[in-house]
Amino acid sequence: MTSGPERFRAYGPRQLDDIATRHNLPEEIRETVRRISLVLPFRVNTYVLNELIDWDRIPDDPMFQLTFPQRGMLPLSDEERLGKLSADPGDKLLLREAVADIRAGLNPHPSGQQQYNVPHLNGTEVPGLQHKYRETVLYFPGQGQTCHAYCTYCFRWAQFVGDADLRFAAPDPAGLITYLGAHPEVSDVLVTGGDPMVMTTERLRRHLTPLLAVESVDTLRIGTKSVAYWPQRFTTDADADDVLRLFEEVVAAGKQLAVMAHFSHPRELGTSLARQALARIRATGAVVYCQAPLIAHVNDDAAVWAALWRAELAAGAVPYYLFVERDTGPHEYFKVPLARAVDIFQSAYRTLPGLARTVRGPVMSATPGKVAVDGVEETPQGTYFRLRMLQAREPALVARPFRARFSPEAAWLNDLELAPETPADLAAAVHGATLVERSPS
Secondary structure (H helix, E strand, O other): OOOOOOOOOEEOHHHHHHHHHHHOOOHHHHHHHHHHOOOOOOOEEHHHHHHHOOOOOOOOOHHHHHHOOOOOOOOHHHHHHHHHHHHOHHHHHHHHHHHHHHHHOOOOOHHHHHHHOOOEEOOEEOOOEEEEEOOEEEEOEHHHOOOOOOOOOOOOHHHHOOOHHHOOOEOOOHHHHHHHHHOOOOOEEEEOOOOHHHOOHHHHHHHHHHHHHOOOOOEEEEEEOHHHHOHHHHOOOOOHHHHHHHHHHHHHOOOEEEEEEEOOOHHHHOOHHHHHHHHHHHHOOOEEEEEEEEOOOOOOOHHHHHHHHHHHHHOOOEEEEEEEOOOOOOHHHHOOOHHHHHHHHHHHHOOOOHHHOOOEEEEEEEOOEEEEEEEEEEEOOEEEEEEEEEEEOOHHHOOOEEEEEOOOOOOOHHHOOEOOOOOHHHHHHHHOOOOOOOOOO
8 A cells, every 4th residue: 555645734933842752853943933933933744844954954954943932032031021921821911012022123014015015096095915026016905825845034024923813814806906907007917915825726726816817917926835845735735736727827927926935044055855846836837936044043044055055956957035034023133244145146147158158146126226345345445335226116216226335244234334435316215215105006
């Protein structure tokens, strides 16, 4: 008798003891995970546990760091506070208040996502959408606002903590379709989350099919970590073949389908299942673009990035972005100073073959737009970061270069002092002086 395909099984805080017993997780680490997961989301699955983590190297193993909350992700005083309150059943109310207080201090929606990105239609907010750049709308289908596993660095951690006030989610695509009808300048729709690929094909189809009739939309993007964390979605799941047929239908309808795959470490591409999943996706006519942030304790090493980009290229995918870790959640634990980020990116980039030099970075997805750190330059006036607007809320700023004074500690845009000669419109955008809430339309 042969067993069937492996079925997806998720593990969260309630299964922590089971994980600890099975993988000999020390009590101190177990308690750290338990405490921090009261504030930040924690979820893994059998594939991550059995195929990606090297249990002989914990806690330093990069995949363990990537998926299990770690000491240092919250201030020690907060962790001890959580431990004390969670130990006494009589402190449940105080615990809830403490959790809410700690989350509020973690900048749950960076870069003005709620304040500046939420679009309006006829004076009313359109739920489950973000519209930051003229040509691109982000769409958050309600049934796709979870993931096969959660990354500890995730800048969208607020989607997963059960607080409706922090969550973007659309019940169906009706609002999106109406909004697109009023905004023909939008050519790209990024279906994101969470992870749309946690949905069954039937549910995913309900969200994608209406977009095929929108003539102004040329490209559908699907943001997903599924190839890294559950490649079975495209290989052995009951509806794996169905989802690939759906991808073929999107391409046959004349739309470009871009699968925005998140790979944070070359180990995620080291399994035959992951490579098979990529091959099957590409066979539908979809193009796979790869992106991830530079994160301390996981991939802050030039050799790791060079190996990752080469593995992506070998799998037929396009290396696309190296992002700077956003200023949200456990940012202090994962941040890498911009000066070091430049050195890591350039050192890895120099080793690549030409076809892999499609990658861009380091890039900050900041409030005014995507800001590339192109390098460091010495001048008679001092040392400067060379910066460039790759994408912007204001299209007139796209591709514009500018400079900021070098700082070895700076890890985000608002840590930088702009050079005195910075054009007024760029300086105003960077400082937020020109930002307004997206006006009703």
